[in-house]
Amino acid sequence: MLDYDIVIVGGGGAGLYAALWAAENTILKVAVMTKVYPTRSHTGAAEGGINAVLTHSVGDSPEAHAYDTVKGSDFLADQDAVDIMCKMGAAVIYDIAHRGVPFSRRPDGRIAQRPFGGASFPRTCYAADKTGFYILQTLYEQCLKNNVTFLNEWFLLSIIHNGERVEGITAWDIRNGGVHLIKTKAVILATGGHARVYWNRTSNALGNTGDGTAAALRAGLPLKDMEFIQFHPTGLAKTGILVTEGARGEGGYLRNKDGERFMKRYAPEKMELAPRDIVARAIQTEIDEGRGCGPNGDYICLDLTHLGEERIKERLPQTREHAILYEGVDPVKEPIPIAPTAHYSMGGIDTDKLGRTPIKGLYAAGECACISVHGANRLGGNSLLDILVYGRLTALEAVKYADDAPETNPSVAKLKDDEKRILELMEASGKEKVPQLRRELGETMMKHFGVFREESSMKEGLEKLYGIKERAKEVKVYDTSKKFNTDLISTLEFLNLVDLAPAIAIPAIERRESRGSHARKDYPKRDDKNFLKHSVVNLEEDGSYKLSWKPVVITKFPPEERKY
Amino acid sequence: METVKLQVFRYDPEKDSSPYYKEYEVPVEGTLLNALLYIKDNIDPTLSFRAFCRSEVCGSCSMRVNGKVKLACKTSMKELVETWKGKPLRIDPLKHMNVIKDLVVDIDKPIEKMKTLIPWLVPDPRVVPTDPMHESIIYPEEMKAYKDQINCMLCFSCYSACEAVEDNSRYRGPFAFSRAYRFQVDRRDIETAKERRIRYSISGGLWSCVQCQKCLYVCPKGVKPAEDIQNLRGQAIKKGFTDKPGAKKLKHYVDWIYATGQINRLYLPEEVYGNKEAKDKLTKAFQEMGVEVWEVPKPTKGLMKFRDIYLEILSKEDKALDLDFSHVRKIDKMVSDIFKADICTIVDRVHEREDKAKGLIGKLKGLIGGK
Numbered sequence: 050m051l052d053y054d055i056v057i058v059g060g061g062g063a064g065l066y067a068a069l070w071a072a073e074n075t076i077l078k079v080a081v082m083t084k085v086y087p088t089r090s091h092t093g094a095a096e097g098g099i100n101a102v103l104t105h106s107v108g109d110s111p112e113a114h115a116y117d118t119v120k121g122s123d124f125l126a127d128q129d130a131v132d133i134m135c136k137m138g139a140a141v142i143y144d145i146a147h148r149g150v151p152f153s154r155r156p157d158g159r160i161a162q163r164p165f166g167g168a169s170f171p172r173t174c175y176a177a178d179k180t181g182f183y184i185l186q187t188l189y190e191q192c193l194k195n196n197v198t199f200l201n202e203w204f205l206l207s208i209i210h211n212g213e214r215v216e217g218i219t220a221w222d223i224r225n226g227g228v229h230l231i232k233t234k235a236v237i238l239a240t241g242g243h244a245r246v247y248w249n250r251t252s253n254a255l256g257n258t259g260d261g262t263a264a265a266l267r268a269g270l271p272l273k274d275m276e277f278i279q280f281h282p283t284g285l286a287k288t289g290i291l292v293t294e295g296a297r298g299e300g301g302y303l304r305n306k307d308g309e310r311f312m313k314r315y316a317p318e319k320m321e322l323a324p325r326d327i328v329a330r331a332i333q334t335e336i337d338e339g340r341g342c343g344p345n346g347d348y349i350c351l352d353l354t355h356l357g358e359e360r361i362k363e364r365l366p367q368t369r370e371h372a373i374l375y376e377g378v379d380p381v382k383e384p385i386p387i388a389p390t391a392h393y394s395m396g397g398i399d400t401d402k403l404g405r406t407p408i409k410g411l412y413a414a415g416e417c418a419c420i421s422v423h424g425a426n427r428l429g430g431n432s433l434l435d436i437l438v439y440g441r442l443t444a445l446e447a448v449k450y451a452d453d454a455p456e457t458n459p460s461v462a463k464l465k466d467d468e469k470r471i472l473e474l475m476e477a478s479g480k481e482k483v484p485q486l487r488r489e490l491g492e493t494m495m496k497h498f499g500v501f502r503e504e505s506s507m508k509e510g511l512e513k514l515y516g517i518k519e520r521a522k523e524v525k526v527y528d529t530s531k532k533f534n535t536d537l538i539s540t541l542e543f544l545n546l547v548d549l550a551p552a553i554a555i556p557a558i559e560r561r562e563s564r565g566s567h568a569r570k571d572y573p574k575r576d577d578k579n580f581l582k583h584s585v586v587n588l589e590e591d592g593s594y595k596l597s598w599k600p601v602v603i604t605k606f607p608p609e610e611r612k613y
Numbered sequence: 614m615e616t617v618k619l620q621v622f623r624y625d626p627e628k629d630s631s632p633y634y635k636e637y638e639v640p641v642e643g644t645l646l647n648a649l650l651y652i653k654d655n656i657d658p659t660l661s662f663r664a665f666c667r668s669e670v671c672g673s674c675s676m677r678v679n680g681k682v683k684l685a686c687k688t689s690m691k692e693l694v695e696t697w698k699g700k701p702l703r704i705d706p707l708k709h710m711n712v713i714k715d716l717v718v719d720i721d722k723p724i725e726k727m728k729t730l731i732p733w734l735v736p737d738p739r740v741v742p743t744d745p746m747h748e749s750i751i752y753p754e755e756m757k758a759y760k761d762q763i764n765c766m767l768c769f770s771c772y773s774a775c776e777a778v779e780d781n782s783r784y785r786g787p788f789a790f791s792r793a794y795r796f797q798v799d800r801r802d803i804e805t806a807k808e809r810r811i812r813y814s815i816s817g818g819l820w821s822c823v824q825c826q827k828c829l830y831v832c833p834k835g836v837k838p839a840e841d842i843q844n845l846r847g848q849a850i851k852k853g854f855t856d857k858p859g860a861k862k863l864k865h866y867v868d869w870i871y872a873t874g875q876i877n878r879l880y881l882p883e884e885v886y887g888n889k890e891a892k893d894k895l896t897k898a899f900q901e902m903g904v905e906v907w908e909v910p911k912p913t914k915g916l917m918k919f920r921d922i923y924l925e926i927l928s929k930e931d932k933a934l935d936l937d938f939s940h941v942r943k944i945d946k947m948v949s950d951i952f953k954a955d956i957c958t959i960v961d962r963v964h965e966r967e968d969k970a971k972g973l974i975g976k977l978k979g980l981i982g983g984k
Contacts, residue, residue, distance in 0.1 A: 190792075
């Protein structure tokens with residue numbers, strides 16, 4: 050049995066930063082477990098930047114950043130947590146810059162900042178258009194420097210706790226095969242988002258399947274605000290692959306088939322730089338009302354041509370590369386076809402303002418967590434900040450806890466269960482096929498829980514989701530080899546999505562208002578009287594989902610109408 | 614729908630006694646990664662390969678197509694079919710790493726090797742403030758020095774293509790040198806770390822690179838390891854790490870070419886490998902072959918002008934200090950002794966003598982030479 054003091058599950062930005070802060074602040078045994086190699090993590094795909102008020106941001110303040118974040122969240126974010134995050138901005142930026150992140154610089158040598166959607170001040174620090182990539186690579190280098198223990202290519206199966214504190218986890222060793230019991234005093238879940246539940250149209254990597262969130266749900270932990278999924282306005286039309294918000298930050302225009310900059314009808318002041326939910330809805334409305342471009346009218350044009358070749362090549366090299374490869378369009382000469390794509394999960398494992406879950410020693414950080422700093426809609430540039438701030442805070446919390454916590458004694462029952470479960474998957478009938486069901490899952494989510502939502506359609510959708518969940522019991526793993534069995538992994542990932550989908554659908558139906566990314570045609574207005582509260586979903590013993598509600602923490606900023 | 618056949622390398626060490634190829638018919642659309650996912654979803658779920666981001670930032674899906682290293686998510690099926698004229702495409706795992714299963718290789722070893730080169734920032738406290746709320750100033754121009762190296766995403770394409778890895782398993786690999794070099798040109802990195810990186814690079818095979826430049830061509834992100842390796846070698850010599858044959862060879866080239874316009878084939882074995890007998894043996898061999906042989910190369914025409922140009926080139930590349938002038942002076946003395954004249958005038962005098970001897974032809978040559 051493997052034995053650690055702290056296990057960090059996930060090797061993206063949150064996980065690596067947590068590992069780094071844990072490694073530098075304790076002599077406890079810390080390990081990072083990740084289902085891929087750390088540098089593959091999806092933090093690497095974050096392009097645009099990271100928001101922070103720096104010491105040279107004259108006129109800006111952490112309060113202004115907090116206000117923008119709360120307003121962007123449509124007042125659903127917990128303001129005490131937002132306050133913590135925004136105040137730590139400069140500290141984490143300087144810390145990672147000192148560790149080697151090559152932030153783009155102003156001519157005077159200070160970290161450059163650019164405007165981003167929903168922000169009242171240009172406070173998004175960036176490193177060309179590969180900010181997340183450079184942060185991930187740098188954190189990995191620093192983890193190597195600090196001799197962090199990695200369990201690379203291990204897949205989380207279950208979280209073991211005694212109802213009060215966490216005792217360990219079980220995991221599948223992808224490379225060699227086999228279920229392992231890992232004893233640990235503390236666990237930080239940093240497993241990323243679950244937007245892959247919209248399988249067919251998402252900006253997410255193949256593996257953003259909410260593994261930690263699903264394991265937490267199965268272990269009886271509450272999930273919060275799951276109905277809020279951010280649709281990024283600009284996904285490449287054919288694949289859903291992301292075009293960074295930086296493209297609009299640099300001055301890109303959105304045009305419909307008439308060449309009109311239609312954002313003037315939706316957000317006359319901020320135009321293209323309005324927050325993501327508003328831009329995504331504007332694009333979807335243009336497409337729905339027949340003003341989309343192309344032969345099927347199913348996309349909108351992102352026009353960068355007026356920026357000039359030099360600026361595009363210097364500031365948006367990756368955007369250009371992707372547009373050429375996946376759409377066959379060179380943004381220097383032609384506009385890029387784009388449409389909204391499922392991008393970010395605001396909801397996740399319910400934690401308090403320091404990333405603690407109701408189970409002692411169990412923490413969540415980054416996209417898998419709902420702290421909540423993003424509320425009903427996340428601002429661009431706030432997710433990289435979130436993963437760093439909360440990676441660091443949960444690490445310090447975990448160190449503090451694990452220092453005094455007594456040894457744990459996890460039972461082997463879960464290990465046996467998981468071994469049995471995997472064996473059963475390999476021996477199943479195979480009446481249903483994962484790729485087919487996964488496509489259906491994605492279609493159902495997009496159709497019934499997409500950019501716009503409506504009661505009757507969502508109820509129909511939920512029935513379909515239950516149907517898929519039932520049929521998913523018949524799926525089979527065909528590959529019986531122990532080593533690098535990707536058939537097994539993709540099946541387990543799919544089953545995680547299947548567990549999570551109803552947890553998104555149920556609060557979406559019950560939240561009878563429009564707030565942030567949750568846009569209901571039948572309830573187009575925000576309803577603070579009835580719904581200024583977090584939804585909380587639990588999985589009951591009998592497999593049913595239980596919905597409850599929880600108050601929002603409001604400190605400085607009373608709710609007001611959200612206009613841009 | 615247009616299709617093409619993929620012959621995919623299959624191997625499960627626990628079940629198969631040896632690797633084999635399995636043929637799949639896939640649609641010609643999108644990327645090679647799309648084709649592999651198509652196989653997994655529709656034909657054979659047991660095929661294993663790594664893939665994650667789909668958008669060429671994570672570096673998971675590198676493999677070989679008909680021997681050429683490719684990133685599957687960056688490789689258009691249409692282009693592949695056009696390049697190989699519709700012939701079957703053979704998909705292999707990367708080279709130089711053990712196969713775990715099918716297209717999945719063990720990348721732990723190259724990562725362990727890379728770690729020995731200190732590929733991380735070791736901050737110099739005089740440049741990087743220890744106060745976390747104090748910003749360190751870096752000018753945009755100085756970041757240009759490592760603008761390419763920071764794009765390495767550990768896809769191991771270069772490692773697979775590298776000839777030095779093929780010959781020497783201790784060789785750290787092209788990407789490792791690039792990732793180390795990135796900090797050699799970062800002002801924030803402390804001098805002692807830079808020195809150690811050089812030391813470890815040398816023991817990690819810095820001079821084993823044969824400059825075949827393959828790494829430079831296969832890198833999907835425009836990193837140029839071969840160039841970084843050359844620059845690391847330059848740094849090694851500048852820092853006085855001149856005891857390796859590669860460093861000595863470079864020193865021999867730089868000094869002799871500056872001094873005489875060409876390398877010295879008689880002295881090279883001694884100066885590089887310390888072989889003292891080689892000179893006499895070679896002299897004898899040349900004489901037996903009837904080849905005219907001088908102890909030092911005959912100075913070329915216009916040598917002084919050549920030296921100016923050569924020095925200018927070296928200065929531009931910031932390598933002027935690589936020249937060892939005490940060595941050059943020694944060579945000059947040998948030249949003067951053998952050709953019985955002062956080095957500044959000798960070149961022209963030697964050629965004058967020749968010109969006279971060769972009469973008309975010599976005069977013509979002189980005319981062409983611009984005299």
